[in-house]
Amino acid sequence: MLRYFIEFSYNGKNYFGYQIQPKDISVQEELERALSTILQEKIKTTGAGRTDTGVHAKKMFAHFETNQVLNNQLTHKLNSFLPSDISIKRIFEVKDDFHARFDATFRTYEYYISLEKNSFTQDSAWQHWRKPLDINKMNEACKILFEYEDFTSFAKLHTDNKTNLCKMYKAEWEQNGTELKFTVSANRFLRNMVRAIVGTMVEVGSGKIQPEDVRKVIEDKNRSSAGTSAPAHALYLVDVGYKFD
Amino acid sequence: MLRYFIEFSYNGKNYFGYQIQPKDISVQEELERALSTILQEKIKTTGAGRTDTGVHAKKMFAHFETNQVLNNQLTHKLNSFLPSDISIKRIFEVKDDFHARFDATFRTYEYYISLEKNSFTQDSAWQHWRKPLDINKMNEACKILFEYEDFTSFAKLHTDNKTNLCKMYKAEWEQNGTELKFTVSANRFLRNMVRAIVGTMVEVGSGKIQPEDVRKVIEDKNRSSAGTSAPAHALYLVDVGYKFD
Incomplete structure (x- = not known):
């Protein structure tokens, strides 16, 4: 294969x-239907991870197997078959044990807030x-994230994760005109984690809690200590890191 | 007043x-409802122009009259009252004969095409x-627009315009990555004109007609000589020019 x-x-x-x-429509289902229809065989895919309802991906990867030799025309055929909200960038062969999920070295997300x-x-x-946000305080709070690895407080309860440990590589707010962009990168993310972090950061930015309070939020290891999840529609998976050679 | x-x-x-x-929902209706509700008097507005179904505006102006002295808090109140797809930027007093439509010296539109x-x-x-576009040929066709003032060929039939004369100030395609942006500026635009120009330009870009053929399209003074209207959802009114002093 x-x-x-x-x-x-x-x-x-x-x-x-x-x-x-089983019931609701998912991106993976659309992708597998398109691949299976065009390749005329049942194709199963393994994604780099999962995103929640309403969350977007600017760059996502999956792997699949077939005996067919594929070329770049498949990209165009898939784009014609798929709905307008799923776009294929490229398809390329990898070593036969290279894994979209387990070989990913980092994931990067972006979250956007409009101040106007x-x-x-x-x-x-x-x-x-409706209310101003203090981006400097939000960035102070970001620095605290790097002191910890256990992010249980930002994880959805009752998931099947074996551990809640993550290595944080980047967490930073940038302002461009009236738009804020939060970039966060880590080896892995727990379910709902980015939106819980953003929700907590916005509590810092609006003065409800202080940057230093984030320390206690994390140490509590309790989801209810953190802020409400930020809305899903502003969250984007933007990169997944691989060493292809 | x-x-x-x-x-x-x-x-x-x-x-x-x-x-x-009378029947369908319009931006002006929402705007007048918001102003009338918040100011507690019947407010009528006069817009800088009109945009067709589905067309957007990044910068639009209207004028209205009242005996109330207004301040900038009204902007925030209107934004809270209005739906999320209408945003107020500012409200400011002008001379009592300054007219949103008749005192506008130019209008600028942008049209976006994604090549991917x-x-x-x-x-x-x-x-x-699905098909490539030759931006150089499209820009060659743009230059021909400046040789003419009668744009009957790009105007919707049976409108109440007295003349079909327009002074073209700018018409240019720019490529940024996989996105094309068409910027067009004139003293006035006829109904449907920008979308008819874009549709014709795309026929040039895809090789269906040559840039020089645009000359004949214009000289025919017949809407059926021009290309099909480009879709409305990619068209933006982006500026209206005034001399406020």
Whole structure:
């Protein structure tokens, strides 16, 4: 069997998350249907991870196997077959044990907040213009994240994760005009973790808690200590790291 | 009476154009309802122009009159009252005969085309990735526009315009990565004109007609000589020029 990687993006608005489910529509289901139809054999994919309902991906990977030799025309055929909210970037062969999930060395997410009412980013950024946010305090709080590895406080309860340990590589807010962008990178993320971190950061930015309070939030190892999850529609998976050679 | 200008933007996706209509929902109707409710008097507005069903505006102006002295808090109140797809930028007093439509010296539109399937610009750019476009030829065709003033060929039939004369100030395609942006500026535009120009330009870019053929299209003074209208969802009114002093 040949193993292929597929790089793609999707607008998560109309999906109940990335991962295939018995009832609700998912990105993975659409992807496997397209691959199976065009290749005329049953194709199963393994994704780099999963994203929740409504969350987007600008760069996502999955792997699949087939005996067929594939070329780049498949990208165009898949894009024609798939709905407009899933776009294939490229398909390329990898070593036959290279794994989209286990060989990923990091994941990077971005979260967008609009500080001004913006009618063009309603579906892509959190419209947070009613109250100001102090980005400096939010960045102070970011620094505290690097002192910890156990992020139980930011994890959804009752998941099947064996550990709640993550290595944080980057966590930073940047302001561009009236838009805030949060970039966060780690070896792995727990379910709901980025949105829980953003929700907590926004509590810091709006003065509800102080940057130093984030220390206690993390040490509590209790989801209810952290802030409410930020809305899903403003969260993007933007990169997954691999060493292909 | 005091006369005020209001600067705002809107996402046209859910509206049957800017101008108020008996049956269908319009941006102007929402705007007048918000102003009338908050100011507690019947407010009528006069817009800088009108945009068609589905067309957006990043910068639009209207004027209205009231005896109330208004301040900037009204902007925030209106933004809270209005739906998320209409955003007020500012409200400021002007001379009592300054007119949003008649005192506008130019209008500028932008039109976006994606040359690659892009799941994040489905609602904001024309997804034109199945066939390549030659931007150089499209820009050659742009130059021909400046030789003419009668744009009957790009005007919707049976409108109440007295003349079809326009002074073209700018018409240019720019490529940024896989995105094309067309910027067009003129003293006035006829109904449907930008989308008819874009549709014709895309026929040039895809090789269906040659740049020089645009000359004949214009000289025919016949709408059926021009290309099919480009989709509305990728068109933005981006500026209206005034000399406020």
